[in-house]
Amino acid sequence: MNCELVAAESAARMALDRRSFLMCALASSAALGAGEFTASAAAIPLASGAEAQNNAQFTYEAKFYEKLANRKIKCKLCPRECIVGDKERGYCGVRENHGGVYYTLVHSRVCAAHIDPIEKKPLFHYLPGTTAFSIATAGCNVNCKFCQNWDISQSRPEEIPAQYISPHQAADIARQYNCPTIAYTYSEPVVFAEYLMDTADAAHEAGVRSIVVSNGYMQHDSLEQAYGKMDAVKIDLKAYTESYYAKVVTGQLKPVLDSLVTLRKMGKWTEIVYLVVPTLNDDDEGFRGLAAWIKTNLGTDVPLHFTQFHPEYLLKNLPITPVATLELAKAIADAEGLHYVYIGNVPGHPAQNTYCPQCRKMLVERVGFTASQMLIRKDSTCPYCRHNIPGIWHA
Amino acid sequence: MRDLRNRSRRNFLARCITGAVALGATGLRATGEAQAAAAKSRVVVARDPLLRGSGSTIDSRRLETLLDRAMQSLFSLPATHENSIAAWRRIAGAGDTVSLKVNTLGGRGIATSVELVEAVCERLQQAGVAARNIIVWDRDSEEMERAGFRIAVGGDRVQCYGTDRAGYEDDLSAWGSVGSRFSKILTRASNVLINLPVLKDHDGAGVTISLKNMYGTIHNPNKYHPNGCDPFVADLNMLPEIRSRMKLVICDATTAMYEGGPGFKPEHSWKLNGLLVAQDAVALDFTGWQMIERKRAEMGLKTLEAEQRAPRYIATAADSEHRLGHCDAARIAVFEV
Numbered sequence: 204m205n206c207e208l209v210a211a212e213s214a215a216r217m218a219l220d221r222r223s224f225l226m227c228a229l230a231s232s233a234a235l236g237a238g239e240f241t242a243s244a245a246a247i248p249l250a251s252g253a254e255a256q257n258n259a260q261f262t263y264e265a266k267f268y269e270k271l272a273n274r275k276i277k278c279k280l281c282p283r284e285c286i287v288g289d290k291e292r293g294y295c296g297v298r299e300n301h302g303g304v305y306y307t308l309v310h311s312r313v314c315a316a317h318i319d320p321i322e323k324k325p326l327f328h329y330l331p332g333t334t335a336f337s338i339a340t341a342g343c344n345v346n347c348k349f350c351q352n353w354d355i356s357q358s359r360p361e362e363i364p365a366q367y368i369s370p371h372q373a374a375d376i377a378r379q380y381n382c383p384t385i386a387y388t389y390s391e392p393v394v395f396a397e398y399l400m401d402t403a404d405a406a407h408e409a410g411v412r413s414i415v416v417s418n419g420y421m422q423h424d425s426l427e428q429a430y431g432k433m434d435a436v437k438i439d440l441k442a443y444t445e446s447y448y449a450k451v452v453t454g455q456l457k458p459v460l461d462s463l464v465t466l467r468k469m470g471k472w473t474e475i476v477y478l479v480v481p482t483l484n485d486d487d488e489g490f491r492g493l494a495a496w497i498k499t500n501l502g503t504d505v506p507l508h509f510t511q512f513h514p515e516y517l518l519k520n521l522p523i524t525p526v527a528t529l530e531l532a533k534a535i536a537d538a539e540g541l542h543y544v545y546i547g548n549v550p551g552h553p554a555q556n557t558y559c560p561q562c563r564k565m566l567v568e569r570v571g572f573t574a575s576q577m578l579i580r581k582d583s584t585c586p587y588c589r590h591n592i593p594g595i596w597h598a
Numbered sequence: 599m600r601d602l603r604n605r606s607r608r609n610f611l612a613r614c615i616t617g618a619v620a621l622g623a624t625g626l627r628a629t630g631e632a633q634a635a636a637a638k639s640r641v642v643v644a645r646d647p648l649l650r651g652s653g654s655t656i657d658s659r660r661l662e663t664l665l666d667r668a669m670q671s672l673f674s675l676p677a678t679h680e681n682s683i684a685a686w687r688r689i690a691g692a693g694d695t696v697s698l699k700v701n702t703l704g705g706r707g708i709a710t711s712v713e714l715v716e717a718v719c720e721r722l723q724q725a726g727v728a729a730r731n732i733i734v735w736d737r738d739s740e741e742m743e744r745a746g747f748r749i750a751v752g753g754d755r756v757q758c759y760g761t762d763r764a765g766y767e768d769d770l771s772a773w774g775s776v777g778s779r780f781s782k783i784l785t786r787a788s789n790v791l792i793n794l795p796v797l798k799d800h801d802g803a804g805v806t807i808s809l810k811n812m813y814g815t816i817h818n819p820n821k822y823h824p825n826g827c828d829p830f831v832a833d834l835n836m837l838p839e840i841r842s843r844m845k846l847v848i849c850d851a852t853t854a855m856y857e858g859g860p861g862f863k864p865e866h867s868w869k870l871n872g873l874l875v876a877q878d879a880v881a882l883d884f885t886g887w888q889m890i891e892r893k894r895a896e897m898g899l900k901t902l903e904a905e906q907r908a909p910r911y912i913a914t915a916a917d918s919e920h921r922l923g924h925c926d927a928a929r930i931a932v933f934e935v
Binding site for chain 1: 772777
């Protein structure tokens with residue numbers, strides 16, 4: 204993929220000013236065609252080193268925890284339920300117990316900031332052709348062996364350069380650069396839930412929407428409260444087996460499935476990404492089971508993206524996912540009756556486009572991370588057969 | 599160099615393999631792994647009831663004497679002034695850069711004592727190591743200052759600072775369940791590592807002594823606390839960055855904790871006035887664990903096993919996959935001096 208070409212097209216289509224264009228270009232060049240990828244150096248200038256950070260300004264009492272005896276706490280943010288002693292941190296590395304009070308160390312502590320096409324998240328049924336001001340802090344509540352952003356997700360906040368961006372500043376930047384959306388992404392937004400919630404509130408006041416790219420590994424209450432403020436959600440469903448979650452993700456499958464059902468009940472627009480890793484989660488039965496579960500529990504209209512794995516982090520020994528495997532996965536999910544099954548990280552593949560499930564005509568054409576054609580009507584119907592196409596298509 | 603003639607073929611091979619793994623280590627000096635291959639590992643428990651006199655402050659001179667006694671015993675050397683230095687020459691000498699990994703997480707109450715570090719630095723210099731080639735370090739400079747260390751960077755003096763000033767390697771090192779970036783202090787500023795942990799209880803891991811002190815050398819220790827840190831502690835210690843450098847463990851047990859760790863809980867600490875010294879970190883941790891269990895029993899507490907937090911990682915470090923040392927009492931020779 205030619206990243207600069209994508210950025211140039213994007214700039215021309217959306218009539219961005221020069222500075223915005225440069226930001227998009229930088230963001231896209233960092234992406235290198237690898238889906239949700241970022242470097243810690245961002246288009247927005249960050250502090251030159253971790254030592255430049257003032258820890259106090261990022262430290263807020265956490266929302267989701269309970270106090271225990273002997274100055275310990277139990278974190279209630281994710282299913283891990285870390286019991287954390289005084290002066291210790293939870294598994295995520297960004298929450299610390301000080302004398303029996305639990306604090307987040309990453310409120311407004313942004314270590315990556317880019318303006319990205321929404322297609323890069325990927326969200327294909329949400330405001331196609333628009334951009335999102337995309338931000339992240341350090342930390343993650345799992346440790347996927349294939350993580351593309353491990354340098355920020357698996358680091359403690361003081362180890363990587365970051366910049367103070369308050370919730371209101373984030374909203375202002377999004378407006379300034381004509382981004383209708385703020386995306387919480389790159390690392391794992393679960394671990395900066397408080398910042399995400401405050402920023403979503405500030406953004407909504409400013410007329411800016413919020414979306415989150417997450418692993419969905421959360422407790423029910425934190426999910427409802429934090430992601431209840433989102434306008435759309437993308438969940439990385441890493442596999443359809445508990446053993447994969449245990450060995451490759453260091454997490455659990457069931458809470459993620461529960462989160463998807465909860466999001467469905469909450470009425471949140473949700474899309475699912477399944478990264479297909481050769482030899483580890485690429486068996487036919489897994490694809491079939493996944494598709495059947497989605498059909499039964501979430502319905503046939505939930506977009507499902509099968510994306511291509513690239514060797515990274517602790518799985519450098521595996522090859523890139525063959526396109527044929529992705530096509531097989533799509534064929535199985537299609538056969539199970541899912542209406543919107545996409546193939547991702549394969550530039551130019553026709554399964555990146557959106558087709559009407561009734562008349563089969565192409566409705567949204569995508570080239571790389573750019574929506575080059577969008578035909579869906581204002582009332583979210585197909586212009587050819589008037590079939591309803593679920594999603595959030597127009598601002 | 600030790601005489602290999604009386605060694606079995608298997609021990610000889612084990613030593614060769616160890617040497618192959620060591621890649622860049624100082625080679626012929628004794629290591630914990632060499633001891634592990636031998637019949638028994640030596641662990642010295644040195645104590646001085648009068649270490650603090652009648653007050654609470656450690657007497658530096660007595661601590662230095664205690665350290666000498668421990669080192670001479672470790673290498674079975676007669677107690678002479680010359681041998682107090684000769685013992686250190688087994689560890690490092692001119693041309694070596696030596697890093698002293700202290701433990702300052704618990705603050706001044708339960709940290710490696712400055713007096714001990716000063717005594718080690720003194721002996722290393724007498725053994726020929728240049729002051730500027732000695733680095734006292736932990737993960738964070740502020741934590742070190744809170745524990746009483748004075749940050750010193752540059753010049754011809756002993757260096758003292760945290761990884762926050764040096765940073766971590768960009769590349770990952772991986773073994774088993776562990777994938778981490780090492781402190782550049784370890785990888786770039788030292789070819790000899792002396793591990794200076796404290797002796798304390800840990801609410802998750804059971805105990806934290808020398809093997810777990812290596813969590814302070816990597817960027818992501820928070821990822822390795824599930825399941826009582828097992829097998830993460832053992833896997834981390836398998837990495838060549840540690841394995842090839844660690845020549846000696848001196849556990850500061852002047853103050854120890856039998857409950858409530860890793861943060862300092864004065865009500866659960868005791869003045870042990872001792873040092874544990876070994877080249878086999880596994881054997882030392884096993885010995886320290888037993889000392890904590892004895893204190894727990896004395897205080898009427900349950901065993902760590904009964905509390906379902908026995909430090910299983912110690913046995914893992916000794917298993918056939920890791921072979922980092924001995925955790926079988928029959929293969930550990932404890933010398934109380």
